[in-house]
Amino acid sequence: MKSIILNGVQNMARRKDHSPEELKALVIGAVLGFLQNEPAKKLSLRQLAKMVGYSPGTLINLFGSYAHLILAANAATLDLIADKLSKALVNTQNPQDQLSVIALEYLNFAKQHPFQWQILFEHHLAEEDEVPHWQLSRIDGLFTLIEKCLEQLNPHSQNDERHKASRVIWAAVHGICMLEVDNKLFAQDSVTGESMINSLLSHYLGSWKISNQHQGDDQQ
Amino acid sequence: MKSIILNGVQNMARRKDHSPEELKALVIGAVLGFLQNEPAKKLSLRQLAKMVGYSPGTLINLFGSYAHLILAANAATLDLIADKLSKALVNTQNPQDQLSVIALEYLNFAKQHPFQWQILFEHHLAEEDEVPHWQLSRIDGLFTLIEKCLEQLNPHSQNDERHKASRVIWAAVHGICMLEVDNKLFAQDSVTGESMINSLLSHYLGSWKISNQHQGDDQQ
DNA sequence: CCTTTAATTAAACACCGTTCAAAATAAAGT
DNA sequence: ACTTTATTTTGAACGGTGTTTAATTAAAGG
Structure with missing residues (x-):
């Protein structure tokens, strides 16, 4: 297995047959698979490099850094959650029921994939580099989903009232999920x-x- | 400063004049001071050992492990928060106002000490050792505070209704604080x-x- | 076939938390 | 005061971490 050593110090670099995108998917799959059983701390x-059969350095110049690798895995998780939510919504018409379905589905994901869900919020980028736009748009999509339900619930409500309520609901549901997952x-x-x-x-x-x-009199 | 070297390999261990309790307080102070400016990740x-002038090993057999050191610092934070909450309550009688004061004071602490607040919830003990009872009783105190307000708000409410509502409020407020601090x-x-x-x-x-x-008809 | 370009790597670097035998100190016994 | 015992405290070593870099290899272009 070990390559031939000649000259005292030697060798290696065998190009594998994965395109960058394939390799990224492979790595992200390894991350999410690992987090099914083990906490983010571990x-x-x-280890990740070993799992996919590449060297640590390869993964670093593929993602830029370990922090950005985790960020990419988190993006995949967000996509997965968004997909589950929209699928869960197809059989529900009543807007209050829809919000309930969204929240319960979100809770369900958190309970079924606690480590994958935790790393979504415990992973902080260094302050010098900002959250990428593609990440922001994903989150914005979730908020829009909630705001649409709110509009159906109360068509007389103002835009900014729904904006605020969507944040309150999201934050509250999120807090419940967090404390539940953390016990x-x-x-x-x-x-x-x-x-x-x-x-x-x-x-x-x-x-x-x-x-x-x-006549649109808000309480706060 | 460096002690005398003799014999090629040498020396050290100058006993400092801090009792275990003093040293613990010193270390916890260093932790919280550090978290005023720098994130928990750093x-x-x-570094902590250097700050207080002891070796890493000394801190480890003082607290048991690095994880337990952080836990002790978190306990100090919880005490601090509980203290702030009870002080903020003395000038408020109306129970709904009291709950508002509690929540806003909690938010205020999170905003003023974001890193100290974050580490409270992002620090997970290994699953083999459970959360110590003194930690649990601190948290229980906060819940009791909320439940008392709820009882004043609705004296006809049942015990378990207040129990549930206190958790919902706490979790929701917590979620708001978390997303606010994390931006x-x-x-x-x-x-x-x-x-x-x-x-x-x-x-x-x-x-x-x-x-x-x-007649006590709950919605859920 | 030769040259250039890009991918991949091992090794080195500077950290990390933890363990442990040995060193230094304090306390107790005489 | 001296010796012995017990207790702190430590440096050094261990196995781990993310990242950087120079070297090596494979692929592509001419």
């Missing part, structure tokens, strides 16, 4: 992520959808 | 953490407090 560039709810067994999401949506939306029925 | 045991809200400037918390509390509580006024 992931490393060197930091310290709640009795009857209180699950599902029941919390139901409580949140029914109460928040119940009040929100009637708050602007007449 | 913190390390070795992941992608919202227009008018939508701030404060306005989101106000929206969340007014709508959620507005519905919640009347949901059990008569």
Whole structure:
């Protein structure tokens, strides 16, 4: 297996048969596969390189850095989530039910892929380089989805009211998912992520959808 | 400064004058001081040891491991937050205002100490050792605070209804803080953490407090 | 076939948390 | 005061990390 050593110091560099895009997909697959069983803390560039049969350096000049490699994996995760959400929506018409489906599907993903989901939010880029635009547009798509439901829920609502409400709902659902995945709810067994999401949506939306029925007087 | 070298290989171990408790406080102070300016990612045991003038090994057999050192610093942070919350509450009587004060004070802490706040939730212990009980009781104290407000808000509510609502509120507020600190809200400037918390509390509580006024029929 | 270009690599670098035997100190015994 | 014992504290070593770089190889162009 080891190549021939000549001259005391020697050799290597055998070109594999993967295009850059194939290799990227291979690596991202390895990341997500690893995170199915092991926490993000245990992931490393060197292990990853071993898994896909390339050297650490190859992965670095493919993605730019280890941080950007993780970012690429996170982008794939976001795509996967967006796909699940839109698929879950096709059989639901009522806008409040749609929001419920979105939130519960999101929770479901977090519970089924806790490590993959955690790394989405625990991975911080160095402050010098900003989040790439393609990442931003993915997130924007999720917000737009929520805002559309809100518009159906209350057609009299203003744009900026829906904008704010979408952020509140997203953040709240996200907080519930996070504490559920981290097991930091310290709640009795009857209180699950599902029941919390139901409580949140029914109460928040119940009040929100009637708050602007007449002459647009916002509460806050 | 360097001790005398004799015999080719040499010396060291000058006993400093700190009791274990003093040293712990010194280290925790160094952690929190560091996190005022630098992200958790850049913190390390070795730098920390240099800051307080001890060797890495000393800190390890003081706290057990680097992970437990961070845990101790997080405990100090939780105490600090609990202290701020209870102090902020003394001038507020109305229970809904109290909840608002709690949430806004919590948000304020997160914004003023983002790195210290982030490490509270991004630090995961290895699964083999559980979260210590003194940590759990601290968190339980925060929940009890919220549940007391909810009881004032709706004296007819059941114990388990308040239990659930306290978790929903806490998780939602937490989610808002997290996305605000991480700059992941992608919202227009008018939508701030404060306005989101106000929206969340007014709508959620507005519905919640009347949901059990008569014969205890819960929505979920 | 030779040259150029691009891909891939091993090795080196500067870190990291942890372990451990040895060194230095303090405390106890005489 | 001296010796012994016990306790801190440490440097050095170990195996790991992400990243850089010079060398090597394969492929492409002429």
